[in-house]
Amino acid sequence: MTKFRFFSILSVIVLFLTLIFTYPNFNNKLPNWWRYVFPANKINLGLDLKGGIFIVLGINEEKIKPIILNEEIKRVKDLLINKNILIRNAYVSELELKIEFFDNQSLSDANKLLTKNFTTSNEDENKILSIDIDESMYLEKKEMLLKQVKDILNNRIDQFGVVESSIQIASNDRIIVQIPGVGESQRSRIIDIISKTALLEFKPVIQESKTKQLILSKYGNEKINNEFLIYEHEVEKDNKNYLVTKKTTELFGTSLSDAFVAYDQLNRPYIAFSLDSKGTEIFSKMTSDNIGNKIAIVLDGKVKSAPVVQEQIFGRGSITGNYTFEQASDLSIILKSGSLPIPISIMQEKTIGPSLGQASIDRGKMTMIVASILIFIFMFIYYKKLGLVCDLALIFNIFSIFGLLSLFGVTLTFPGIAGLVLTLGMAVDGNIIIYERIREEIIKGKEKLLAIEVGFEKSLSTILDANITTLIASFCLFLLGDGPIKGFALTLSIGIFSTIFSNVIFTRVVTKILIKEEVND
Numbered sequence: 001m002t003k004f005r006f007f008s009i010l011s012v013i014v015l016f017l018t019l020i021f022t023y024p025n026f027n028n029k030l031p032n033w034w035r036y037v038f039p040a041n042k043i044n045l046g047l048d049l050k051g052g053i054f055i056v057l058g059i060n061e062e063k064i065k066p067i068i069l070n071e072e073i074k075r076v077k078d079l080l081i082n083k084n085i086l087i088r089n090a091y092v093s094e095l096e097l098k099i100e101f102f103d104n105q106s107l108s109d110a111n112k113l114l115t116k117n118f119t120t121s122n123e124d125e126n127k128i129l130s131i132d133i134d135e136s137m138y139l140e141k142k143e144m145l146l147k148q149v150k151d152i153l154n155n156r157i158d159q160f161g162v163v164e165s166s167i168q169i170a171s172n173d174r175i176i177v178q179i180p181g182v183g184e185s186q187r188s189r190i191i192d193i194i195s196k197t198a199l200l201e202f203k204p205v206i207q208e209s210k211t212k213q214l215i216l217s218k219y220g221n222e223k224i225n226n227e228f229l230i231y232e233h234e235v236e237k238d239n240k241n242y243l244v245t246k247k248t249t250e251l252f253g254t255s256l257s258d259a260f261v262a263y264d265q266l267n268r269p270y271i272a273f274s275l276d277s278k279g280t281e282i283f284s285k286m287t288s289d290n291i292g293n294k295i296a297i298v299l300d301g302k303v304k305s306a307p308v309v310q311e312q313i314f315g316r317g318s319i320t321g322n323y324t325f326e327q328a329s330d331l332s333i334i335l336k337s338g339s340l341p342i343p344i345s346i347m348q349e350k351t352i353g354p355s356l357g358q359a360s361i362d363r364g365k366m367t368m369i370v371a372s373i374l375i376f377i378f379m380f381i382y383y384k385k386l387g388l389v390c391d392l393a394l395i396f397n398i399f400s401i402f403g404l405l406s407l408f409g410v411t412l413t414f415p416g417i418a419g420l421v422l423t424l425g426m427a428v429d430g431n432i433i434i435y436e437r438i439r440e441e442i443i444k445g446k447e448k449l450l451a452i453e454v455g456f457e458k459s460l461s462t463i464l465d466a467n468i469t470t471l472i473a474s475f476c477l478f479l480l481g482d483g484p485i486k487g488f489a490l491t492l493s494i495g496i497f498s499t500i501f502s503n504v505i506f507t508r509v510v511t512k513i514l515i516k517e518e519v520n521d
Contacts, residue, residue, distance in 0.1 A: 004512060011506045015396065018403035025406055043405045045180060046413035046487060047166075047352060052180040053187055055194065056348035059146070059173050064342050066092065068141045072133060073097045076114065085110050088127070095138065097131040142172065145341050150175060155337040156193050166411070175344070180411070187351060193330055195346055197300050198339040200253025203245035204286060205294040205306060212242050219244070231296060233303040243296050243306060251286060252339075255279025259335040261328045262318070269328040271319040273335065280315035287313040299331075371421050372398070375428055383435055389510045390431040397427050397495075397502040404494045413487035423495030426470070430503035434459040448515050456508050463503055471496050 024030060024042045034040055047054060069092040076097060077090055089100040101107045107127050114120055119132040146169050157165045157179065166178040182190055206228070209215050215230055231243045255275050262272040275283055286295065287309045294306045297319050305320045323331070375394065379387035401420060405412065438455030446454065471493060478489035 004509070007505050008509050011396075011509050014400065014501065014506075018399045021403035021407045022399065025402070039407055041406055041409035043402065044409060044411040046411050046416070047178045047180045048414045049412065050180040051352045052178065052182045053190060054348075054350050054352060055177040055179075055191070055346060056170070057149075057175040057177065057194070057344045058347040059342055059344055061173070064142060064145070065138075067342055068138060068145070069095070069097065069133065072141070076131065080110055080113070083109070083113060085113070095133045095135070097133065099129045099131065101127045101129070103127065139172065146172070146175065148341050149344060152337050152340055153177065153194055156333055157190070159333045159337060174347075189326065189330060191346065191349065193334060195344065196334050196340075197343050198253065198334045198337075199300055200256070200335060200339060201249050201296075201298040202251040202283065202286065203249045203296045203298060204290045205243045205245055205296050207244035208294065209242050209244075210240075215242055215244055231298065231301075231303045233296070233306055243294070243303060245296055245298075251279060251282045253335055254338065255282070256335055259332040261325065261332055264320075269323050269325050270321070271323075271328055271332050271335065273317055273319065275315045275317075283317070284312055284314045287311075367421055368417065368424075371424055375424060379428065379431070385514060386435050386438075386511065389507060389514060390428065390435075392510055393431060393502050393507040394424065394427055396506050397498050398424070400498040400502065401491075401495050404498060405491065408494075410490060410494070411487065412491065415485065415488035416491040419488045419491035420495060423492060423499060426467070426496070427499040427502060429466070430459075430463045430499060431507060433462055434503065434507065449512065452508075452511055452515060456504070460504060463500065467496050467500050 020038050021041075023038075024034075024040050030040055073090050073092060076099065077087060080087055080099070085106050086102055087099060087106075088102050089098075091098050099110060101110065104127060107122065107129055110129055111120055111122060114129070114131060119134070121130045121132075122128075150167050150169055153167050153175070154165075157167070157177075165180075166176075168176050170176045177194060179190060207215060207218070212230060219228060227247060228244050229247050231245065233241045233243050235241055255278060257274050257276045257279075259271055259273040261269050263269055290309050291311060292309065294308050296303050296306045297317075298304070299319075305318075307318075307320070319331070372394065376391045379390040379394075381387065383390065401423065410416075434455055437459045438451050441451035441454045442448065474489045474493045474496065478486055478493070
């Protein structure tokens with residue numbers, strides 16, 4: 001097979017695939033068989049084009065610091081206990097962990113063990129070991145927690161059914177959430193799903209009373225503050241009870257393996273859940289020890305339900321309440337995705353209307369149309385028939401780019417449209433280089449078909465060099481940029497690949513066909 005025939009067949013195949021990939025953008029009702037044979041992805045429009053919600057989430061440094069330090073002190077305590085070193089007390093002071101021991105030998109043994117990874121200092125007279133938490137370690141832990149928050153939020157929004165969301169860590173204390181296509185009716189649900197910490201706890205109820213004073217008089221303020229918690233539980237409307245539980249518990253929402261909406265005999269929705277093996281073991285013992293008593297199911301510090309345990313329960317349970325289907329569905333989504341490791345708050349929230357997005361789309365379309373027309377006119381006037389080939393190659397290039405964007409389900413933003421317009425100009429640059437080379441070869445006296453072959457061969461390295469250097473810059477923008485910059489870099493990269501094929505393969509085929517007809521005439 002000759003090179004020309006191979007390039008011709010390849011161009012036809014690419015054009016056919018391009019049309020297949022682009023088709024789902026123009027038909028929302030694809031036949032059922034289509035998804036089994038061809039990709040059904042389409043170009044998604046970004047927040048600036050489609051409208052939606054933009055949310056900036058922040059963390060409170062004063063709240064996150066004790067979480068990180070308490071996690072660290074727990075790790076240190078576990079390490080010492082595993083080495084059979086007895087601890088009297090452990091607490092946090094600024095960026096310091098304080099470990100108190102019963103005797104100096106334990107202090108000495110702990111010091112030898114911990115100096116491998118920490119900076120420590122001794123208070124022998126008080127039998128206290130101080131551990132300094134390095135600032136870089138603290139920042140590393142905080143960054144890790146932010147990444148966990150991002151992953152959990154991604155899971156929550158994905159389960160909600162939004163496929164075009166963007167969640168990015170903007171700095172060391174900010175997370176930016178962009179969700180295109182969300183209207184005002186869904187806004188409050190999305191915000192509720194995003195902002196809930198969703199810390200789920202299962203706690204046996206020790207005492208129940210109609211008034212808080214009775215509980216305080218029995219246990220006393222000091223004991224309540226140190227060992228117990230009092231929760232307000234709304235049994236019915238305007239009917240509240242106060243429940244007493246221990247501060248700590250062994251069973252958290254992290255043990256949930258699944259959560260989903262179910263219905264009771266009166267067709268009222270509730271959340272059914274199942275536990276993993278460890279959670280099942282803890283829950284079965286908890287229910288076995290509390291038959292006839294209540295177990296409070298606490299979400300973010302509020303009692304959602306407090307059922308009486310009738311018998312030992314193993315791996316399944318339920319959370320009841322006066323839920324609508326939407327509320328039960330959202331709560332199951334939150335529980336299934338897991339609780340956030342740190343509390344977050346909404347610092348900024350705005351809704352971008354679809355009319356603004358439509359205006360951006362219209363401006364983008366007009367920019368591309370005007371740019372394309374001007375390029376078509378210039379190339380035709382300056383290069384005549386070869387300019388017509390360039391125009392055909394440009395149309396092929398545009399279709400190829402949109403086909404690739406559709407294939408990968410790219411989210412197109414306004415900066416992405418700017419990347420496409422820039423690609424059109426770069427595509428013409430490649431054709432100009434080729435045509436000037438062909439002109440030089442014709443001036444040297446070569447036949448047209450040979451001049452075309454030599455012109456394309458000599459232009460190849462220049463075209464590849466120019467596009468590959470731009471591709472490297474685009475790759476760096478994609479890695480280091482964020483949000484709209486990534487969109488610009490992605491569309492530019494796809495445009496570069498399409499442009500190289502269009503310049504080197506498609507233009508070559510069409511030019512040869514045109515010149516062969518001219519020679520035959």
